[in-house]
Amino acid sequence: MIDILKKTVSEFSKDSCAAMAAALAYYAVFSLPALLVVVISVAGLVYSPEQVQAQLESQIGSTIGANAQGQISTMISNASQPGRGLWGTVVGTAILLFGATGFGAQLQQALNLAWEVQPDPDRGGIRNFLMKRLLSFAMVLAIAFLLLISLVITTALNAFGDWINGVTPAGWNQTTFMVLNVVASFVIVALLFAAIFKVLPDAKIHWRQVAIGATFTAALFMVGKFALGLYLGGDKMQSTYGAAGSLVLVLAWIYYSSMILLLGAEFTQVWARRHGEQIEPDDHAVRIVRTVRTEKDTEKGSEKDDEAA
Numbered sequence: 120m121i122d123i124l125k126k127t128v129s130e131f132s133k134d135s136c137a138a139m140a141a142a143l144a145y146y147a148v149f150s151l152p153a154l155l156v157v158v159i160s161v162a163g164l165v166y167s168p169e170q171v172q173a174q175l176e177s178q179i180g181s182t183i184g185a186n187a188q189g190q191i192s193t194m195i196s197n198a199s200q201p202g203r204g205l206w207g208t209v210v211g212t213a214i215l216l217f218g219a220t221g222f223g224a225q226l227q228q229a230l231n232l233a234w235e236v237q238p239d240p241d242r243g244g245i246r247n248f249l250m251k252r253l254l255s256f257a258m259v260l261a262i263a264f265l266l267l268i269s270l271v272i273t274t275a276l277n278a279f280g281d282w283i284n285g286v287t288p289a290g291w292n293q294t295t296f297m298v299l300n301v302v303a304s305f306v307i308v309a310l311l312f313a314a315i316f317k318v319l320p321d322a323k324i325h326w327r328q329v330a331i332g333a334t335f336t337a338a339l340f341m342v343g344k345f346a347l348g349l350y351l352g353g354d355k356m357q358s359t360y361g362a363a364g365s366l367v368l369v370l371a372w373i374y375y376s377s378m379i380l381l382l383g384a385e386f387t388q389v390w391a392r393r394h395g396e397q398i399e400p401d402d403h404a405v406r407i408v409r410t411v412r413t414e415k416d417t418e419k420g421s422e423k424d425d426e427a428a
Contacts, residue, residue, distance in 0.1 A: 336383025
């Protein structure tokens with residue numbers, strides 16, 4: 120296991136995953152408001168939109184603080200303003216959908232690089248573009264579905280807590296609720312990562328490897344969420360960056376979360392290789408061939424250039 124973790128860190132560094140996570144955080148600035156609005160709208164078809172938004176903001180606020188939670192709330196309110204007239208509504212909805220799927224498309228590209236696959240360029244750029252957007256929208260629907268599950272579980276746990284409070288000693292209710300809430304959160308996060316690993320990349324991967332990778336990534340995310348809450352939840356960053364502090368908190372949270380996701384993707388690939396199950400390109404994709412130029416190759420290239428001159 121130690122060797123697998125070492126190889127995972129090595130692959131993470133070789134693929135420049137930290138830089139890709141920074142790019143994801145940048146794209147998220149433009150995509151996050153639309154993504155949240157679409158998720159709330161889809162989940163709101165089944166549950167109350169106000170309750171969905173409150174649950175979403177509560178989860179974010181518990182990790183990165185009340186100030187950042189207020190920033191997210193403002194983003195959602197501004198992005199969900201209805202357009203004026205029919206055309207304004209149509210154009211506004213189209214922009215929301217395009218923006219909501221933008222982050223998913225960039226995440227797909229990052230996972231493709233981590234797993235060394237890419238869409239087949241001979242299949243046509245428009246087809247690949249539409250496929251990316253379709254898969255990204257599927258991810259949005261998956262997030263909305265899991266958010267609904269989270270709401271149902273939270274409601275059930277609250278009802279269970281009221282019942283267990285009457286049949287157990289004082290103090291047990293809160294402890295039991297916390298344990299069940301952590302377990303439920305872990306399962307939901309693991310399901311989300313499993314959906315991302317299985318659907319988004321242009322790769323074929325067995326469900327067994329998906330389950331292992333998603334479980335590892337979810338465990339890493341839960342630990343990281345606690346650590347990030349301690350680091351980002353204070354007032355130090357807010358006081359350092361002033362009025363921009365809330366936005367910086369959101370960016371930092373997305374950046375570190377993206378690094379955890381990409382680290383989990385690298386772990387999944389290393390684990391699959393160690394157990395003889397290579398992650399293969401999908402039917403519409405090809406493998407990325409990496410070439411490493413040595414110092415000797417560079418010198419030979421320079422000599423050829425000199426001879427040509």
